[in-house]
Each structure stands twice: as structure tokens, then as C-alpha cells.
Amino acid sequence: MATAAATQGPAAPRPPDGVAALPVRNRGLLTVGVMLATIMQILDTTIANVALPHMQTALGATADTITWVLTSYIVATAIAIPITGWLSDRVGSRNLFLASIAGFILASALCGIATSLPEMVAFRILQGVSAAFMNPLSQTVMLDINPPERQAKAMSIWGMGIMIGPILGPVIGGWLTENYDWRWVFYVNLPVGVLCFGVLWWLLPSRPIRRRSFDLFGFSLLAVGIAALQLLLDRGQGEDWFQSGEIWLEAGVAGIALWMFGVHLFTGRNPMFDRSMWKNRNLVTAIGFMLVIGVVMMATMALLPPMLQNLFGYPVMDTGLLLMPRGIGVLLTMAVAAQLGQRGVDPRWLVGIGLALAAYSLWDMTRWTLEMGSTPFIISGFIQGLGMGLVFMPLNAMAFATLPPQFRTEGSSLMNLSRNIGASIGISLVTTVLARSMQTSHADLAANVTAERMGSIDASMLQVLGATGDSALAMLNAEVTRQAAMIAYLNDFKAMMIVTALSVPLVVLLKKPKGPIENDPAAAGH
Structure with missing residues (x-):
């Protein structure tokens, strides 16, 4: 089990040919564990879609409000993704990956037992935040554990999981909903998540910890801008777009926050992303x-x-x-x-x-x-x-x-x-x-469709x-x-x-x- 050491300064030199940046005991098994985590997270972006009508009845929601089950997950994921790099450097990539899988398992179990729409939305937010870190970390792990000559193949394996997940989601979600219950679209994550957690706990190494400050101002601007943009896109059609004051407000907030973030990114002293x-x-x-x-x-x-x-x-x-x-x-x-x-x-x-x-x-x-x-x-x-x-x-x-x-x-x-x-x-x-x-x-x-055109x-x-x-x-x-x-x-x-x-x-x-x-x-x- 690898431990992370705090480091400062430039990155380590490139390892010799045939040597990975982070060698592991069993690269094949670790790859399986990483890819299971990736596919599990990607599936959840689409697996719940087909179960929405069943959730609506069980949670006492309306056709308009039940979409928050999807929106809350998307918005939470979008807001949390940008801080993956800082958190990974701060607490260690291994610790963050394990914590995100544990949080995803817990949130999935809570979604499965939710009895009201507010509960479901809250648990989906937790699930979205946990899921946000899994994709970037899994891609980084696949690069780090493979030597240079195998990295393109590693990216092809990782990409298969990313691209196939949304396709399998509706199939698995529909089968579980028809044959069992809509709650199983969340419960199915539990055995897969526990298996992933066990494999990664045993084999996953960690990148060195880099102590760096957190750009709270930049992150706040980016989070507000992304959240407003996501809400605008999700609710625009239902609110008749710019015929609604809410959509104008969300567009204004998104535009101002993202503009300010861009200015801060290229002029700030310690921006969120290295210039x-x-x-x-x-x-x-x-x-x-x-x-x-x-x-x-x-x-x-x-x-x-x-x-x-x-x-x-x-x-x-x-x-x-x-x-x-x-x-x-x-x-x-x-x-x-x-x-x-x-x-x-x-x-x-x-x-x-x-x-x-x-x-x-x-x-x-x-x-x-x-x-x-x-x-x-x-x-x-x-x-x-x-x-x-x-x-x-x-x-x-x-x-x-x-x-x-x-x-x-x-x-x-x-x-x-x-x-x-x-x-x-x-x-x-x-x-x-x-x-x-x-x-x-x-x-x-x-x-x-007139009598003249349709003589019969x-x-x-x-x-x-x-x-x-x-x-x-x-x-x-x-x-x-x-x-x-x-x-x-x-x-x-x-x-x-x-x-x-x-x-x-x-x-x-x-x-x-x-x-x-x-x-x-x-x-x-x-």
C-alpha cells in the first residue's frame, strides 16, 4: 500500500523506457478496478433516465420537478470537477480516489432508500460530487501506471469505458426497472463499488503530495458560472427560454461569473489552473x-x-x-x-x-x-x-x-x-x-389536411x-x-x-x- 510524501518544486524526471511513472504490483488487476469504477460512474449519467416515471410516482413528484433527479447530479459533478487537481495534490490521488468511491457507494445506497424528492436531490448531489473526481483520477492512473510505449493503448481502454457507458446505461436501467424496481438502478452500484474499493485499496499507488494554495475566489466564480449555465440549459425549454425572467437572470449570472473567472485566470496571482x-x-x-x-x-x-x-x-x-x-x-x-x-x-x-x-x-x-x-x-x-x-x-x-x-x-x-x-x-x-x-x-x-386535398x-x-x-x-x-x-x-x-x-x-x-x-x-x- 503506497504512501504519499510531501514534495515541492519541479516534477520528477521521466522514467526510463519501459518503466511507468508509478509502478504497481499487478497492473492488469488494477486496470480492471479502475475501469470498473469509471464505467460505474459513467453509467449513472444515463441509467436513471428510464426510471424517472417510476420515481415520479414513488417520490410524489411532478413531471417538472422529477427532472431535478438528473439536474442535481449534473450540476454537482460539473461544479466539483475543476477542483480535482488541487484536491489530488493536497490530499493525495490515492486518498481522493478511495474517498470518491466510498462517497459514491454511500450516496447510491441513500438514493435507493430515498422516500421524497428533497431527499433524492440531496443524495444525488452527494453522488455527483463523488463521481466528479473519478473520471479525471482514473485517466491519470491509467497514464501513470503504464510506461510511455503502452499509454496510447491504456487511453484506448479508458476511452472504451467512457464511450460505452452512456450506451449501456439505458439498457441496464430499463432491465432493472422492468424486472425488479427502480431503486435497483442505484443499488446495483453497491457490489461493483465495494469490489472497486477493495482492488484500489490493495494496489493503487499515490502521486506525491504538492502543497499549494486554493484559489477560493476563482473556484467560487467558476462554480457559480457553471451552476447558472447548467440551470439555464436544463430549464430553458420548460420556461420558454428568454421569455422568462428566470432564464435572463441565470444567463446574466453565468455570463458575468464566467467572464470574471476568465479575467482572474489570466491576471490573478495564484489562479485555479496554472496559466x-x-x-x-x-x-x-x-x-x-x-x-x-x-x-x-x-x-x-x-x-x-x-x-x-x-x-x-x-x-x-x-x-x-x-x-x-x-x-x-x-x-x-x-x-x-x-x-x-x-x-x-x-x-x-x-x-x-x-x-x-x-x-x-x-x-x-x-x-x-x-x-x-x-x-x-x-x-x-x-x-x-x-x-x-x-x-x-x-x-x-x-x-x-x-x-x-x-x-x-x-x-x-x-x-x-x-x-x-x-x-x-x-x-x-x-x-x-x-x-x-x-x-x-x-x-x-x-x-x-383539407377536404380539397383529401377527397376521401x-x-x-x-x-x-x-x-x-x-x-x-x-x-x-x-x-x-x-x-x-x-x-x-x-x-x-x-x-x-x-x-x-x-x-x-x-x-x-x-x-x-x-x-x-x-x-x-x-x-x-x-
Whole structure:
């Protein structure tokens, strides 16, 4: 069991080739424990979604307030992520990782026994804070316990967990809710969490402790700005956006707080993030790409389940299975990207091709119809998975290839924060476009349902038929609504395709590491 020693000054020199920064007794078993913790945390971002209707009844909540079960988790995670680097340096990465897993287990158990909405929200906040530290720390551990020549493969393994988690979440959540009870979407974390805690307690080493001051002013500005932005994005559609005073207030608070944080970051004496990090072109560009990945990955995953269930009539389990090919595509291209990186292929080409594939898959989705079978869902999802897998691993490798090792945890936390904010923005925007496009399309379609255009319909006969005529009109309106919803989904896919395609040229901003990523000394972050 490793102990942390307090250190000051510059980071230690790069270890010799074939030697990890933090050698461990059993790297394989520790990798399993770290990845289980990562997948467990990622699953919780989506596993509770399908159980919301059941929670609403049990907790006595309304359709509007039950969404706080999701919002509270997202906001708490977003606020806590930025302080991961400081806490890791202050208390030790090992201690923080173990504490976050223990807190996550406790919060999951409390969520499972919650009897009211306020209790559930409070416990989800605790769960979100605990979860915030797990992703950046797990990525740092995977880099630290592997020698330079194995780091790209380690990032591909870590990325698989990150990308597959949101896909498996609805499947597992739906199965547990249908066959057991909604509370099991939280109880399922307990045995997995205890196993992870045991493995990490036994094997996890710690980075040296670095005593540094905490930028309370900067953190306060960032926390207020992120919380206001998350609330704005979550509640905007329900409050009719800027027709509401609440949304104006949240937008003003977010804009002022984040602006002040930016000024403080580049002019303050001891800012929250070291200013030298922002001179790293690869890291800054990767943070921007993570916004796009968050939008495309999470917004698509937010749109597809309700579309498959409500418009195409697939049950929850079948919906989850139709989304699985996306995960298979991610697995395949992450493995391929690691091999190509070892052979010296320019990782910028991989990122560009991956984004192009993702854009193509979204274009293909704009051609979907209500009469098609399941094959187009499988093909488009698989291609999109191939694209996302090609983007994720090389992007992470390039971001950390030129980043000094003492900034790994902070860099990872910034990239995770960027992905989370991108997901929030993406989900909010596609939800808004969906709702408004449905209204517009419904009005346009209904305007063409007239006696002149539909000669087989006799309005006078519908009046004579009474209740039967009303039922026929209701069926006609339901079909118009269904067609309008499909048009709205296609408009969303088109918007995401444009965003993804426009991000492809930004690949030129990335700096190619010298030589194969795995064999370059810079790959270790030195």
C-alpha cells in the first residue's frame, strides 16, 4: 500500500523506457478496478433516465420537478470537477480516489432508500460530487501506471469505458426497472463499488503530495458560472427560454461569473489552473473537440431512445440493443487507432477521418423514414461508433503528449468538464429544436389536411358519425403529430451533422507529436 510524501518544486524526471511513472504490483488487476469504477460512474449519467416515471410516482413528484433527479447530479459533478487537481495534490490521488468511491457507494445506497424528492436531490448531489473526481483520477492512473510505449493503448481502454457507458446505461436501467424496481438502478452500484474499493485499496499507488494554495475566489466564480449555465440549459425549454425572467437572470449570472473567472485566470496571482497549461495548443484544441464530442455523443443518445420507443414502437430492451452497435464500433476503432498510432500514423488524420465518419452517419440519419426497419439504425449507429472511436483515443493521446506530468489531473478534469458542458449544451439545444420544429411541422402538415386535398374525407359525414367521427379525427391528428415528430428529429440530426462537419478543419490546430505516440518521450507527458 503506497504512501504519499510531501514534495515541492519541479516534477520528477521521466522514467526510463519501459518503466511507468508509478509502478504497481499487478497492473492488469488494477486496470480492471479502475475501469470498473469509471464505467460505474459513467453509467449513472444515463441509467436513471428510464426510471424517472417510476420515481415520479414513488417520490410524489411532478413531471417538472422529477427532472431535478438528473439536474442535481449534473450540476454537482460539473461544479466539483475543476477542483480535482488541487484536491489530488493536497490530499493525495490515492486518498481522493478511495474517498470518491466510498462517497459514491454511500450516496447510491441513500438514493435507493430515498422516500421524497428533497431527499433524492440531496443524495444525488452527494453522488455527483463523488463521481466528479473519478473520471479525471482514473485517466491519470491509467497514464501513470503504464510506461510511455503502452499509454496510447491504456487511453484506448479508458476511452472504451467512457464511450460505452452512456450506451449501456439505458439498457441496464430499463432491465432493472422492468424486472425488479427502480431503486435497483442505484443499488446495483453497491457490489461493483465495494469490489472497486477493495482492488484500489490493495494496489493503487499515490502521486506525491504538492502543497499549494486554493484559489477560493476563482473556484467560487467558476462554480457559480457553471451552476447558472447548467440551470439555464436544463430549464430553458420548460420556461420558454428568454421569455422568462428566470432564464435572463441565470444567463446574466453565468455570463458575468464566467467572464470574471476568465479575467482572474489570466491576471490573478495564484489562479485555479496554472496559466502555462493554456499555452499548450494540443490541450486547448482537445478541450474544444471535447465540446463537440459531448454534443454529438450525448445529444444523439438523448434523442434516439424516445424516438425508437415513441415513434417506432420498440420496447425498452430492444431500444437498448439497437443502440449497442454504436458501442461495438467504438471498440473496434479504438483498438485500430492504438495500432495505427504505434505505426507512426499521423493522429490528426485519425481525428479528421473520425469526425468525417460521424458527420456522414448523421447525414445518413437525416434520410430515415417511419416505414423503415431496424437495419438503418444499426448501420448508422455502427458508423457513428467507428467515427467516435477514431476521434477519442488519438485526441487524448495528443492532448497529453505535450503536457507536463504534474498537469495531467488538471488537464483531464478540464477535458471531462468540457465534455459534460458540451453534453448539456447539446441536449438542451436538440430538445429545443425538437419541440419547436414539431410545432412548426405540425402546423404546416395540418394546413394541408383539407377536404380539397383529401377527397376521401367527407366533413359532413364525420359530424353525422358523432363519437366515431371524433375518433377518426383524433387518429388523423395523431398521424400528423407522428409525421411532424419525425421531421423534427431529422432536423436535429441535420443540425448535429453541420456542427460535426464544421469541426473537421479544426484538426489543423493540433500539433503532431514527434514519431509514434507510444514511443515518443513526450507521450509520457514530459
